[in-house]
Amino acid sequence: MTQPSVMTQENTSAQKEGGVLVGVVDDDSFDLHKSTSYHPERPERLQAARAALQGAGLRTEAVAAREATPEELARVHGGAYIEELASLVGRRAQLDADTYVAPDSVVAVRRAAGGSVDLVQGMLAGRFKRGVALLRPPGHHARPNQAMGFCLLNNVAIAAAHALSRGVSRVAIVDWDVHHGNGTQEMFFSDPRVLYTSLHQWPFYPGTGNAPEIGEGEGRGYTVNIPLSQGAHAGDYAAAFDRVLLPVLEAYRPELVLVSAGFDAHRNDPLAAMRLDAAAYGWMTARLLRMAEQTAGGRLALFLEGGYDLGALEESLAASLKVLGEVALPPAEPPPPEPIHEAEIKRTKKALEGNWRVFA
Ligand SMILES: [Zn+2]
Numbered sequence: 001m002t003q004p005s006v007m008t009q010e011n012t013s014a015q016k017e018g019g020v021l022v023g024v025v026d027d028d029s030f031d032l033h034k035s036t037s038y039h040p041e042r043p044e045r046l047q048a049a050r051a052a053l054q055g056a057g058l059r060t061e062a063v064a065a066r067e068a069t070p071e072e073l074a075r076v077h078g079g080a081y082i083e084e085l086a087s088l089v090g091r092r093a094q095l096d097a098d099t100y101v102a103p104d105s106v107v108a109v110r111r112a113a114g115g116s117v118d119l120v121q122g123m124l125a126g127r128f129k130r131g132v133a134l135l136r137p138p139g140h141h142a143r144p145n146q147a148m149g150f151c152l153l154n155n156v157a158i159a160a161a162h163a164l165s166r167g168v169s170r171v172a173i174v175d176w177d178v179h180h181g182n183g184t185q186e187m188f189f190s191d192p193r194v195l196y197t198s199l200h201q202w203p204f205y206p207g208t209g210n211a212p213e214i215g216e217g218e219g220r221g222y223t224v225n226i227p228l229s230q231g232a233h234a235g236d237y238a239a240a241f242d243r244v245l246l247p248v249l250e251a252y253r254p255e256l257v258l259v260s261a262g263f264d265a266h267r268n269d270p271l272a273a274m275r276l277d278a279a280a281y282g283w284m285t286a287r288l289l290r291m292a293e294q295t296a297g298g299r300l301a302l303f304l305e306g307g308y309d310l311g312a313l314e315e316s317l318a319a320s321l322k323v324l325g326e327v328a329l330p331p332a333e334p335p336p337p338e339p340i341h342e343a344e345i346k347r348t349k350k351a352l353e354g355n356w357r358v359f360a
Contacts, residue, residue, distance in 0.1 A: 177262025
């Protein structure tokens with residue numbers, strides 16, 4: 001049911017009793033990844049994320065960060081790349097035009113990866129069914145053998161690969177960062193055990209993520225890209241969820257749901273040109289939770305990716321967390337989609353037609 005959007009604020013602030021336990025990864029080492037000159041991927045981002053968590057009032061359990069083992073990294077990254085990173089410990093380097101390494105960065109990203117593994121492990125072991133990893137730098141552009149787009153290690157992919165190694169056979173990754181998660185897509189492109197889904201601005205950095213990219217071999221149909229042209233608002237994202245993303249997820253029946261949670265599709269973000277508001281992140285989380293409760297025992301974790309306006313990051317993450325921890329009701333529904341974006345959503349549906357019976 002569509003409700004007037006003026007209801008949003010009221011509903012967002014409605015508090016629920018109790019709340020569900022949320023595992024949290026955070027670590028001081030993540031602040032040490034720092035450029036010598038201004039870079040949008042900066043330590044202040046994590047301060048904003050911490051403020052969001054603190055303000056959300058969740059019941060939390062800390063998950064200690066630790067360095068991921070070479071074996072855990074090698075599930076998605078190549079040995080030569082893992083060694084290349086090791087050679088950069090204690091050094092400063094520029095790995096591509098956007099991606100820097102500070103002397104403490106490599107240890108920090110290994111600790112982020114290890115924390116991500118243990119977050120998933122905590123969910124699989126039943127310690128908590130929800131999780132959030134407040135990580136820097138982000139991970140979803142990191143390719144098997146290459147740092148890219150601010151990212152050094154692909155945290156969400158490492159976490160998903162850990163679940164597979166523990167016998168989970170269906171993991172869904174939902175990537176709502178405004179950029180396409182090319183690294184994650186590449187790592188699982190031919191693997192049906194991981195359903196990679198992404199909504200992103202397109203055409204845009206990094207250039208991948210067109211609708212016909214649906215996976216290959218046994219993985220055909222298990223990559224779902226919903227590219228949207230700039231200016232898409234909350235109603236367009238809602239339509240993408242309801243018409244494509246959720247039908248596929250419900251048919252896939254994931255046992256674990258991991259979100260590449262970037263907040264750079266917010267209308268205030270300086271790097272992109274989408275028009276989401278903070279409430280949109282609340283109901284995206286709510287939709288995924290409903291699905292996760294049906295198929296995945298409610299197991300859902302957010303992994304911080306992008307989001308470069310500090311206020312938008314804090315407010316949007318807070319909206320997600322309140323829903324994740326069940327301390328607030330989901331915000332009200334957004335308005336209907338715009339025709340241009342509806343047509344784009346149809347393209348994804350068409351690309352997947354032969355692979356998902358829900359679209360037949
Ligand atoms: Zn991004």
